[in-house]
């Protein structure tokens with residue numbers, strides 16, 4: 397007969413909840429890496445952010461982002477519906493809906509927040525127990541190549557994003573872990589290790 401002390405906790409209990417921030421410069425591959433992580437571990441909860449930017453071709457509302465108007469975003473802020481939010485690249489606002497994250501934490505899921513540096517700093521205050529992972533490019537030239545290669549921004553937007561990227565790379569020391577995103581499966585392997593999935 398097993399006593400409560402001898403019974404190992406099921407893997408999904410609230411006390412095992414872990415929140416991980418995954419941040420890093422533009423075009424480093426955060427979205428691709430998180431999508432691959434979810435494919436390999438469907439039990440992970442990857443937060444879907446709200447944003448005021450327009451969808452890119454192929455992006456699906458509710459899957460990649462919840463695309464909202466400025467008024468809807470204001471309403472979310474006013475109702476304390478966002479865990480964190482930021483104006484990114486001086487162009488659009490992005491935020492993490494609070495309730496779905498709190499529900500996932502209550503279910504004991506591993507939670508991933510793929511957010512920018514400003515958001516990561518806010519989470520440090522709202523969730524001090526969160527671990528912060530910085531996804532780094534192999535080098536600067538590769539980052540530029542990835543950004544230009546995906547072809548989803550104008551030259552002006554690319555310049556703006558690279559400016560932000562410089563600032564973000566300088567903040568690398570604020571993070572608990574740095575993972576270099578060279579080969580995607582290796583990056584995901586490392587995230588699996590770090591999150592305990």
Ligand code: 5GP
Nearest residue numbers: 445481482484490491492510511512514515
């Ligand atoms: P993109 O427009 O390329 O999808 O994202 C631009 C930036 O916004 C990325 O650095 C991404 O991590 C960040 N971002 C996406 N969702 C959120 C969010 O909910 N909060 C914050 N603070 N940043 C976000």
